[in-house]
Amino acid sequence: MYTQSDLKFQFDWRGVALQNTRMLVCNTCYDTPQEQLRAIVIPADPTPIMNARTQDFVAASTDDLTIVAAPVTDPTTGIPIPSTTKITTEGGVDITTQPIGVPVGLQQAAIMPLQEKVAYAVPLSVLSIVANGTATITVTCSSVHNLLDNSQVSVAGTTNKVADGFYSVAYQTATSFTYMTNSAIASGSLLTGTTKVLTTKVGLPYNYAQISQEGV
Secondary structure (H helix, E strand, O other): OOOHHHOEEEEEEEEOEEEEEEEEEOOOOOOOOOHHHEOOOOOOOOOOOOOOOOOOHHHHOOOOEEEOOOOEEOOOOOOEEHHHOOEEEOOOOEOOOOOEOOOOOOOHHHOOOEEOOEEOOOEOOEEEEEEOOOOEEEEEEOOOOOOOOOOEEEEEOOOOHHHOEEEEEEEEEOOEEEEEOOOOOOOEEOOOOOOEEEEEOOOOOOOOOOOOOEOO
């Protein structure tokens, strides 16, 4: 038995403050207020930086280059020949103008149809797809294709699987363009009754403009 003077009120968290539950309990029965019932107070945002400047990522990403092979010098003129100079990062990663290797995981049926206000997966009205014996493929349309240099297309259903895939194009005329495969294709028509060419937009590595097609 306890007298009232030996009891005390039970408090518990309600929001940001402790609230008296109006229950009198003894010292043994008193519960420590449960912190999980306490409101989370989010601190104020940090003071913004006045007159902030965006980081120059292009310049910042090229400050760790090193030449790992000296250029060859022409024995007659003494002029360095830079074609044999290999540039890598300090981490040993080769610097390439384009990604190496055919991209994987891209499917024509999974092209996102709308990015912001631009529609993709738009079928082009193809009249012909012709290989000239090299890695260059020429596509001719029956109407204006609205593509520019480095616009992207997905090609499927040609007579040669090497010509199928996702490519960056080179503008030729308002109704024709070319793209490069990763190996030469014998001369001839590649168009079939099931050939489908769609516009697309593939995310590329930083500072790269084209979808890679070079062989590994």
